[in-house]
Amino acid sequence: MTQQGVRWSVDQVLALAPDSASRKAGSKLGAAGPWSGTGSSREGAVWGLCKGSGSTPYRTVVDVVGGSGAAGPAYKCSCPSRKFPCKHALGLLLLWSGGEESVPAGQAPDWAEQWLASRRRTQEKREADPAGSASGPADPEGARRRAERRAERVTAGATDLEERLADLLRSGLATAEQAGYGLWEETAARMVDAQAPGLAARVRELGAVPASGPGWPVRLLEECALLHLLNQGWLRRERLPDALAATVRTRVGLPSSPQGRPVRDDWLVLAEYDRTDPKLTTRRIWLYGVSSGRTALLLSYGAAGRAPELTLPVGLVLDAELSAHPGTGGRRASLGEQFAPPVPTGVRPPGTTTAEATARYGEALRDDPWLDSVPVTLDDVIPVPDGESWQLADTAGDTALPLAPAALARPGLWRLVALSGGGPVKVFGECGHRGFTPLTAWPAGPGNAVRLC
Amino acid sequence: MNTGSPHPPSPAWEDLVTAALLGTDRRTPPGTPPGRNAPSALLDAAAAETVRRRAGLRPGPAAPRPRPAPEDPRPPLPTAAARRLALLLADRPGTAQGGRRGTAPDLIELLPQWLTAVNDRGFAAPPESLPALLDAARARTDLRPAALRFAGPRAPWLARLNPDWRFALRASPGGGMALPGPEETRRVERLWQEGLFAERVSLLAAIRSRDPDAARELLEATWSTERAEDRLMFLDSLRTGLGPRDEPFLEQALADRSRNVRATAAELLSALPQSALAARMAVRAGACVAVDHTVDTPTLLVEAPHECDAAMERDGVSAKPPSGRGERSWWLGQLVEAAPLAGWSARLGRRTPEQIVALPVADDWLGELHAAWCRAAVRQRDADWSRALLGPPSAPGAGGPGAVSLAERAKLLGALPSAERAEWVAGFIAAHGLSEAFQLLGVCAVPWAAPLGRSVVDALNIARDAGSYPWSFSGVMGLAERCLDPSEAARLDALLAVPDEPEDASPGAGGYWAEAFQRLCRTLRLRAAMTAELDVRDAGPCGA
Numbered sequence: 002m003t004q005q006g007v008r009w010s011v012d013q014v015l016a017l018a019p020d021s022a023s024r025k026a027g028s029k030l031g032a033a034g035p036w037s038g039t040g041s042s043r044e045g046a047v048w049g050l051c052k053g054s055g056s057t058p059y060r061t062v063v064d065v066v067g068g069s070g071a072a073g074p075a076y077k078c079s080c081p082s083r084k085f086p087c088k089h090a091l092g093l094l095l096l097w098s099g100g101e102e103s104v105p106a107g108q109a110p111d112w113a114e115q116w117l118a119s120r121r122r123t124q125e126k127r128e129a130d131p132a133g134s135a136s137g138p139a140d141p142e143g144a145r146r147r148a149e150r151r152a153e154r155v156t157a158g159a160t161d162l163e164e165r166l167a168d169l170l171r172s173g174l175a176t177a178e179q180a181g182y183g184l185w186e187e188t189a190a191r192m193v194d195a196q197a198p199g200l201a202a203r204v205r206e207l208g209a210v211p212a213s214g215p216g217w218p219v220r221l222l223e224e225c226a227l228l229h230l231l232n233q234g235w236l237r238r239e240r241l242p243d244a245l246a247a248t249v250r251t252r253v254g255l256p257s258s259p260q261g262r263p264v265r266d267d268w269l270v271l272a273e274y275d276r277t278d279p280k281l282t283t284r285r286i287w288l289y290g291v292s293s294g295r296t297a298l299l300l301s302y303g304a305a306g307r308a309p310e311l312t313l314p315v316g317l318v319l320d321a322e323l324s325a326h327p328g329t330g331g332r333r334a335s336l337g338e339q340f341a342p343p344v345p346t347g348v349r350p351p352g353t354t355t356a357e358a359t360a361r362y363g364e365a366l367r368d369d370p371w372l373d374s375v376p377v378t379l380d381d382v383i384p385v386p387d388g389e390s391w392q393l394a395d396t397a398g399d400t401a402l403p404l405a406p407a408a409l410a411r412p413g414l415w416r417l418v419a420l421s422g423g424g425p426v427k428v429f430g431e432c433g434h435r436g437f438t439p440l441t442a443w444p445a446g447p448g449n450a451v452r453l454c
Numbered sequence: 455m456n457t458g459s460p461h462p463p464s465p466a467w468e469d470l471v472t473a474a475l476l477g478t479d480r481r482t483p484p485g486t487p488p489g490r491n492a493p494s495a496l497l498d499a500a501a502a503e504t505v506r507r508r509a510g511l512r513p514g515p516a517a518p519r520p521r522p523a524p525e526d527p528r529p530p531l532p533t534a535a536a537r538r539l540a541l542l543l544a545d546r547p548g549t550a551q552g553g554r555r556g557t558a559p560d561l562i563e564l565l566p567q568w569l570t571a572v573n574d575r576g577f578a579a580p581p582e583s584l585p586a587l588l589d590a591a592r593a594r595t596d597l598r599p600a601a602l603r604f605a606g607p608r609a610p611w612l613a614r615l616n617p618d619w620r621f622a623l624r625a626s627p628g629g630g631m632a633l634p635g636p637e638e639t640r641r642v643e644r645l646w647q648e649g650l651f652a653e654r655v656s657l658l659a660a661i662r663s664r665d666p667d668a669a670r671e672l673l674e675a676t677w678s679t680e681r682a683e684d685r686l687m688f689l690d691s692l693r694t695g696l697g698p699r700d701e702p703f704l705e706q707a708l709a710d711r712s713r714n715v716r717a718t719a720a721e722l723l724s725a726l727p728q729s730a731l732a733a734r735m736a737v738r739a740g741a742c743v744a745v746d747h748t749v750d751t752p753t754l755l756v757e758a759p760h761e762c763d764a765a766m767e768r769d770g771v772s773a774k775p776p777s778g779r780g781e782r783s784w785w786l787g788q789l790v791e792a793a794p795l796a797g798w799s800a801r802l803g804r805r806t807p808e809q810i811v812a813l814p815v816a817d818d819w820l821g822e823l824h825a826a827w828c829r830a831a832v833r834q835r836d837a838d839w840s841r842a843l844l845g846p847p848s849a850p851g852a853g854g855p856g857a858v859s860l861a862e863r864a865k866l867l868g869a870l871p872s873a874e875r876a877e878w879v880a881g882f883i884a885a886h887g888l889s890e891a892f893q894l895l896g897v898c899a900v901p902w903a904a905p906l907g908r909s910v911v912d913a914l915n916i917a918r919d920a921g922s923y924p925w926s927f928s929g930v931m932g933l934a935e936r937c938l939d940p941s942e943a944a945r946l947d948a949l950l951a952v953p954d955e956p957e958d959a960s961p962g963a964g965g966y967w968a969e970a971f972q973r974l975c976r977t978l979r980l981r982a983a984m985t986a987e988l989d990v991r992d993a994g995p996c997g998a
Contacts, residue, residue, distance in 0.1 A: 010537060011537045011540045011541055011544075012540060015540075015544060024544060025544070028541050028544050028561065029558035029559070029561070030558065031541060032558075032559060032976055032979070032980050032983075034558075034559075034972070034975070034976030034979060034980075035558075035976075095541070098537065099534070099537070100534070163494075166493070166497065167493040167494060167497075168493075169493075170474055170477065170478055170492075170493035170496055170497060171477055171478050171479050171492075171493050172477045172479065173474070173475055173476045173477025173479075173480065174474050174475045174477075175475050175476070175477075176477070218471055218474070218475050219471055221474075222470065222471055222474045222500050222504075223500070223504045225474075225497060225500070226497050226498075226500035226501035226503075226504050227501060227504060227505075229494070229497035229498070229500075229501060230497075230501040230505075233498075355513040356512065356513055358513075359511050359512050359513055362508070362509075362511065363508070363509035363510065363511065364509075366505055366508055366509045367509075370501075370505045383519055385516060385517050385518070385519050385520065386517065386520065386615055387517040388517075392514070392516065392517060394516035394517070394519060395513075395516070398516075399515060399516050400512075400513035400514065400515065400516060401513055401514060401515065401516035401517065402513050402514075403514065412585060412586075415585035415612070415616065416582045416585055418612065418615060419581045419582055419583075419584040419585055419608065419612055420581045420582045422522060422523035422581060422608050422611065423519070423520045423521060423522035423523050423611070424522050424523075433508075434508045434511060444581070451582040
């Protein structure tokens, strides 16, 4: 593995930006002009001085590898920006992505070394004391009592929600159209009070269904029925098999922690995308274990206006340990120790047909009936226009999966169509009852992964 | 995936939806007793049915597939250049941080020259970059020809699927269909006979650029059946590759029914100094201008024509002047403009163009006469006359004797070889500064030749020392960022620091100048890097 090989691509760097203004500002700083004293180390640190408006240049350091527990890059910059990473860090990484000429290998100067050393110390401490603060509360008895109290609250919330659903069904879904959004907002707030964020999110989505266009009564009944199923699952969780009970707990919104042995593998980063609502940005990262063949989901959160901390550039492969969370089919995982910086790779995930993709979704519903979609890689599919919509058609057969309506409005659709040029491509995405959402694609010939999200 | 389910919704599900819509107080689905527990029973049944329906989803039938895009035979873009393209395209207008430009280069402004450089080298665009490229070209019409050439055959293919990019179909005739080659006479014949007007215009232009005679013969074959406005457009395309062999056809067009066609034919003929029309015009114009030897200094005497006869009108002279102009001077201007410049030397005592231009002109005819000669020099692309009419670059600007406006000078410069052009403009800037140079700089070849670049940088330096603000020169600054040779960057180093503010300077100007020079310097470095990236050979796939 050469130093050159570790450098990321422009897309991968720009994906770190918290918003489009930062992207633009960062791009402008990605030229040699304002930079001096730049360098990078074999361990994956990059540093440089950036001339700003003031007399002293800003000192910017990025630890590209991050450390165990805190995956993805860590940043430090002397600028006053509250964006994270700031434009200087982005510009520096862009410069670094350009190769040896712009950011040569070298020894970190003192100011950068100080910060890097302190990061190493924290990390060593964490490794030496894996049982540290995160491993469990000091007071197991108190924790148990708190968990019981929370369960009681959730039970009260679920019972309350059942009442409301029964009222709605008694008077008819047609009334939901008139009731409008307010009713659901209020119910959702009660679920937040009941410490059941999973229920709250589902209730909020119910509120949007009557305005979602033709066929809304069907969708509203489906969502009400699944919410009812979840409430009932919670109220009778003692009688459920362990895995299903864990799924119910996760779906209701109780925190879960990874269980079971960590799996070390070369994890290929398949896709990374953010879902933003006013209070919270949720980042979803799909990984594929090259040896284990497992597909895993990492979640990372950022409070309003901040990008989630965890970032893994699509198309790179990461030698690391992953631990699975219980429930929901065991897909969700947490990132454990990373053994090397992410490196570019030619590996692509193995794919399948459209028929197999839907079959996988059907089977996954057995473990988690609330599942909206499963991760699937499709081999040799062609994007085909179908009226106002698009589908992905098998090259060999005569069947096709429709694209999810939300995917039609994204610019990624046209990148996919352009990449295909009417020919077969490999596409990774999420396949579910709303259709297929393409996230990453690979050309038929040689070439790198193309982000679609 | 509603279209994906092969079976119609089962009756049980439809019953459930109906009951849910109306409410269990009014209706219960079959098998569910009404009462307090009816809603819960309905939801139980609906939950089971929902999961059953979702688990049973299957792919639907495939719609007809689009025809694959034509192959792009060009080699892929080098890795670093593909990365640069992503950066240039990420810098879209509309996300700017306020009005001030700061010290960072304007990336989107560099896209045009990046596209020119990449097209010169004949690389293929990475397919996934096409949507952003087409969006950029959609927003800026000036980018379209280069962007579409770089985008290659996949661009019109995509444009047929996305109406936002329809312009790509208009720009490439036949919706991306390749024009027939010269050897495919049958296809040429058919497209010419049956094609749409736009297709025929591009066909004619394409053939004209390869084989001027073949194009003219094609046009002659159908000439008499074309509509007047089409004839005008077709005739206009003969401008490319105009030569003596076009004369018989153009002579014939002088008798055309349409006045505009006649005028265009006459204009084209007058650009052929050997043509019969040019000879007729030379005789007419020559009769109007003579050297008067009776005074102490030889002086040009001008006797404007007294009438515009039918023969003159047939040769394209327009008889009726625009309002506010005398008809005799109007006719004179047209005669002199269309007469071959080479004839004047013999007519005016074997004088060189310089000597002729230097002669005094009697009775205030100087402006009229020189302006007509300027138009003739531009039309006939005559370097000697252009040089004479331009005069030395240090000569006083507009307002002096023989006043030649900046616009006329810019046109005259176009007839000079590019090195001479750059030198003249450099001299002009050295003498007059930058305030009037913008239009002249625009006709100089990019990158600017060394003397021109130095003269612009010196002039900017002088403007800074004079204490004005840099935005008074933002036009020239922007041009310099795009046109200055990147090797000049080293010469700018001394200008990057914020100078001490002289007392009479505008407040803060020094800082703004330093900022402007920093941006200039960075842009030059960036351009050097951009060119270097395109000349790297790498075997790897693009976009790594």
